[in-house]
Amino acid sequence: MQYTKKSVIKKNIPDNDMNGLIDRIIVSHDLIVKHVQVIVNIEHPYIGDISIELYGPNEIRKTILNPSRVTGKDLIRSFSGDLLDVFKGIRSKGEWTIKVVDSGARDNGKLVDWTLDLQLEDSKTTEISVTDVSTVTSNQQCDQVGQIIEMSCDIDIRHSHIGDLLVELVSPSGKSVVLHDKAGSSGDNLIKTYNSNDLKDFIGSTAKGEWSLRINDQMKGDEGRLVEWGVKFITTD
Numbered sequence: 001m002q003y004t005k006k007s008v009i010k011k012n013i014p015d016n017d018m019n020g021l022i023d024r025i026i027v028s029h030d031l032i033v034k035h036v037q038v039i040v041n042i043e044h045p046y047i048g049d050i051s052i053e054l055y056g057p058n059e060i061r062k063t064i065l066n067p068s069r070v071t072g073k074d075l076i077r078s079f080s081g082d083l084l085d086v087f088k089g090i091r092s093k094g095e096w097t098i099k100v101v102d103s104g105a106r107d108n109g110k111l112v113d114w115t116l117d118l119q120l121e122d123s124k125t126t127e128i129s130v131t132d133v134s135t136v137t138s139n140q141q142c143d144q145v146g147q148i149i150e151m152s153c154d155i156d157i158r159h160s161h162i163g164d165l166l167v168e169l170v171s172p173s174g175k176s177v178v179l180h181d182k183a184g185s186s187g188d189n190l191i192k193t194y195n196s197n198d199l200k201d202f203i204g205s206t207a208k209g210e211w212s213l214r215i216n217d218q219m220k221g222d223e224g225r226l227v228e229w230g231v232k233f234i235t236t237d
Contacts, residue, residue, distance in 0.1 A: 003029055003092065003120055008113040013044070013102045020101035025116045027057070028156075028191075030093035035119035037080035038064065042100065044109025047075045051101045054079075056087045057094025067103050080117075092120055128226040130159060135216045138226055142172075144207045146235030150196045151203070153231045155179065157190040157215065159224025165190065166216040169199070169231070172209025177201050182218065207233045 005025050013021045038054055052065040064079045100111050130136050153169055167180040167190070179194055196203060213229045 003027065003118040004115065006113055006115040010110060010112055012108065012110045013042070013050075013100050015102050015108050016105040018101055018103065020099045021111055022097060022099050023111065023114065024098075025096045027092050027094060027096060027116075027118070029120060030091055031120040033087050033090050033092050033118055033120060035080070036084040036087045037078060037115075037117040038084070038098070039078045039115040039117070040075060040098070040100075041112040041114065042075040042109060043112055044075065044102070044107065045073055046104065046107040047072045047109075049102050049104030049107060050075060050109070051103060052079075053099040053101075054084070054087075055095075055097040055099070056090055057092070057096065058090050060086055060090065062086050069104075092118055130157065130165075130215050130217050130224045130226060132217055132220045132223055135214060136226060137215075138213045138229065140211050140213075140230065142207050142209060142211055142231065142233070144233050144235055146207060148203055148205050148207050148233055148235055150234040151199055151207075151231060152196070153179065153194045153199060153229070155190060155192055155194075155213065155229045156227040157224060158188075158227055159190065159217075159222065160188050161185075161219070161222035162187050162190045164217050164219040164222055166218060168214045168216075169194075169202075170212040170214055171202055171205055172211065173205060175201065175205065176214070207235050 007025050009023050048069040051067050053063050055061050096116050098114055162184040163182050168176045168178050170176045211231055
């Protein structure tokens with residue numbers, strides 16, 4: 001499977017400072033890494049001052065760019081292949097960290113964004129297709145007894161146009177709460193955690209029983225898939 005996440009930060013890189021600028025992407029999937037690609041977008045009047053390091057969840061560090069002292073403006077570049085093979089075979093879950101250092105004085109720049117693109121071993125989790133103008137329901141059984149005091153719901157829906165989607169969580173009693181109501185316009189992928197404030201209508205209800213995630217794709221033209229979802233509870237018993 002392919003996992004891609006972009007971090008848009010638009011932060012200044014400290015000038016002539018080896019501590020550099022650090023940013024992190026958190027990966028929730030716990031799968032074996034087969035291939036890594038990193039794309040960086042840096043605005044800087046003299047890119048020869050720039051060095052970049054990538055750290056994996058297992059604290060393996062790899063320098064992907066050294067200072068060249070070669071003149072040039074701005075850096076939009078992809079790093080992949082043998083350069084990043086040191087990360088092959090590790091577990092993907094955890095913090096992936098980029099460190100950008102400007103080791104020269106006088107010229108200032110910023111890290112606009114960076115993208116982590118991982119090719120992972122296929123997930124053993126069942127993936128359910130979300131097709132055009134259709135409703136998909138996935139059910140999970142909860143055996144935890146007692147009334148709900150706190151709860152959360154994690155969803156991972158890969159879709160190319162999340163503005164098409166109406167997503168609801170349905171309790172064992174049949175009560176439903178709308179998690180996503182056609183928001184996000186043409187944005188892709190709905191990977192989110194909903195907390196007790198979002199799910200307050202379920203507080204005080206019984207946790208035990210069948211919970212359902214209902215996804216309604218209301219427009220033609222874009223399709224997707226439900227990768228995984230789950231609910232967590234704190235109850236009175």
